[in-house]
Amino acid sequence: MGEHHSTYVPNTGIERWIDARLPIVRLMHDSAVSYPVPRNLNYFWTFGGILMFMLVSQIITGIVLVMHYTPHVDYAFSSVEHIMRDVNYGWLMRYAHANGASMFFIAVYIHIFRGMYYGSYKAPRELLWILGVVIFLLMMATAFMGYVLPWGQMSFWGATVITNLFSAIPVVGEAIVTWLWGGYSVDNPTLNRFFSLHYLLPFMIFGVVILHVWALHHVGQNNPSGVEVKNYKKDTVPFTPFATVKDAFALVCFLMVFAWFVFFHPNFLGHADNYIPADPLKTPAHIVPEWYFLPFYGILRAIPDKLGGVVAMFASIAILAFLPWLDTSKVKSGAYRPAFKIFFWVFVLVAILLGYTGSQPTDQAVLTLGGRTILDMVGFAQILTVMYFAYFVVVLPLLGLFEKPKPLPASIADSVLASGHAH
């Protein structure tokens, strides 16, 4: 789409005075009012705005919680209970923050899958996509450290297991883990540094989000047809009111789901064991990470080798960054790729099932025959892990060479007018 010409006209004297010195109003006008968006964007394109809202919401509720929380192993757990019982609206702030993390991840997964379906990672949006992967990684680190802060059983053992992942690194692994802990085990120094970093990382996310949006506004948005904008007049509409209103409506719907969790099922997405204070001498019988880490946890457990498991888990996230080059098809949108569509939905199913395996005990039977277990949870996760990676390194590279895509519309306007009759 490229840079569009600024249409901002400062009308008052004050606006002209500011515009000549710091054209910040012009910048906002150009990026959120007159900015041209493809006229065929569907509701999957509203999640960027929703994510922006969630980031701000998490930062605000987080800053408020810090005013009442004590980052010390002796007080952390009780200070969270203090927030729940004594602090005015503390329960609301904490439930909004804890469930907000889940809503943030729901939105980011929809956002990522949308990008994968419509080929939003393809040229010229590779850097835009990679910045998104960086944001995703930062989100995971932030969420993990935040979950440690209440210092419940899941906090403590989650921290132990995740920091121990680094002990798989040959030679220096153990030294790195001691350095991460600041001691001989997960303890007060660990809690303190996690608290410090949990406060820092959201602002780093904010910084990368600015780069992400900058890259987006430089190359322009992808759209459901995957065809680039050719004629601004015909193919685009101004951001305000069109995208603003659509984003706002989607946000309100999203917030209704958010509120439903916060007010009616605030602990549904959490884990009961985290209401037991941390005990370094006893691991809960069945430890699981938060739901949004489960697919990756499933991959970790699928590999019977420690280093192998850790490498596979990190690779399953890192491979996303290589998507622009692994997908060899010239056609962006999955809507015009009949075979891709099938593989894509299988991939979505595989990711969900991997999450399921991650949530179950390892020795649980999946398939039994005559009372004998022929497939347990680890075996099932192994099959799914192979399918997960195959999507990236086998299916996408080959599909682009063999698949016969459907004919693309000549322009975005054409695709809208063609489907317009159906409405």
Next chain:
Amino acid sequence: MARWEFRIRRGKKRKRDVADHSTNAMQSGDPNRRDFLLLATGAAGVVAAGGVAWPLISQMSPDASTIAAGAPVEVDLAPIGEGKAITLKWRGKPIFVRHRTAKEIEDARKDDSAALPDKQADAARVRAFEGKAQDKWIVVYGNCTHLGCVPVGFSGEYNGWYCPCHGSHYDNSGRIRKGPAPRNLDIPEFAFLSASKIRIG
């Protein structure tokens, strides 16, 4: 050739005059004062950056109070009956002290020849007092060598420990037998002070 020279040489014509002097010096292989200053400043800068970075990295390592709190402890073994085990906390970690029965010792020795992922004889996992092996006492860190969970005692397929997190089985000697853990349960540094007393650390 220094990078700034490239920039100047490729730059606009009006900068040529400035560039010519040093360019000629470089081409003749004669390092001039500017090159020396550039290298010296760069080297000093790298040293300074390292000097600033090190305290920032080192502050995260265990501090003096943490190390002091991790001093050695003495443990009286007398109250631990045969076939029983205790868990004590040292350096924030659980330590298992297990009083093995004669049969358990025998089982562990028999398994010396079994297929062990981390091969180690049972005799190498016990300590001696006055030249006599105290093989009824097994003292190990209570953290699974996979990802650090605390295994459950007297359970698993080898009647040792079983880690519920990712399914590692250990025998009564603390050796890994099955599952994702790469090593036997680690043995802390410890010594017998008497036949019924040990010092850990």
